[in-house]
Amino acid sequence: MIALVDCNNFYASCERVFNPALRNRPVVVLSNNDGCVIARSAETKALGIKMGAPYFMIKEQVKQHNIAVFSSNYTLYGDMSNRVMKTLAEFTPNLEVYSIDESFLDLGHFYNKNLHQYAQEIKDTILSWTGIPVGIGVAKTKTLAKIANRLAKKSSKAMGILVLQEPRHIEVALKRTAVEDIWGIGRQHAKLLKSHNIATAYDLARQSDAWVRKNLTVVGLRMVKELRGEPCLDLEKISPAKQNICTSRSFGRPVKALSDLQEATALYASKCAYKLRKQGSCASVVSVFITTNSFADTKQYYNSKTIHIPTPTNSDLHLIQYANLALSSIYEEGYIYKKCGVIVSDLAPETALQLDLFDGPETGKHKDLMHTLDNLNKRYGQAIVKSAAQGSNKASWLLRKEHISPCYTTRLSDVITARL
């Protein structure tokens, strides 16, 4: 049996843990740049505020209902996530951390009747050790565990825990799950299924393999088999290295000048380099994209450029250099830019590098330099040492974060950086 443990309203719950005055107050957490709603407490949901709603369009309700508003604070949420996952790991070593607020746990060796009780123990422990409320769904496959988890949260009787084991219980659960609420069915497939009069998970599970394969590809077929109780998706205990890494942001204000874009590109390139070093990879391809604001009624422009790097690298300095080369080939004057980003791909382990015959001696030195830089930044706070190309911490194009909470759980230097 597999359990899916999912934190309730995760970001909103994190803000609440350290601020008891928020207990019964509606809370929202905003996306980067304070753009739109990405987490809501139960009270906020009850007020009818939708996921993804632009902040500027709900300001009236915020005032009216005294909603507590927070900019996203990923340092805090990341740390709280680690605490939750570490607590879960006490219950079984066989777990897959699926996202910042979800884990699959292998409960294979537990006896049937104790499953509900065991799930209750997990739920209580997470709450008392971390302050985060969770919901737990237990079933034979990941897809069914997802369904159980969703119903556990919806039903007041379930109190956040649902074990799907008896065939008749599974049948009821499938009949109560609309196709668009199945894990793996998005907007397009939901539309297609409905046009064929397939409305619930129960209906879908009864379609023929051939029909599912043809209309939903092999991915859909695996999912349908899981609905029928046949496990097709393994627990991924070790997360595989990423194949692409992207760092992109919207700007805090409209940007016209090449020099601002250069600073932003350098900053994102260095973030990509850091992420590469963290997973022990080097990249041999770097892409840069820039775009205007598609919501604005102004001249639109989007372009991207991909550059192949002669020797795979994870050095800030190399990536900044190539990223800016790419940027200068696509920059056009006269547009108002909203966002840019850097993507590195064609990743390989840094231990298996193919060196370029014509590399100078400085290539090896980059490794030591970056190692030192990472150590300094770890010790004294983010980006205490960096390439001058990245500009200042006070650049006017940086993200807006007007409602940021303190980083309650992490170092002082992070608090300073977050405020900057």
Added chain:
DNA sequence: TCTGGGGTCCTAGGACCC
């Protein structure tokens, strides 16, 4: 004034090989 930021996998079609 104001609308996020990351990822993965699959398929179809074209270019190329023998």
Added chain:
DNA sequence: TCTGGGGTCCTAGGACCC
């Protein structure tokens, strides 16, 4: 009258996830 049969690799685009 008639124009083979098999592969691989790459890319763009579309679907999905949190």
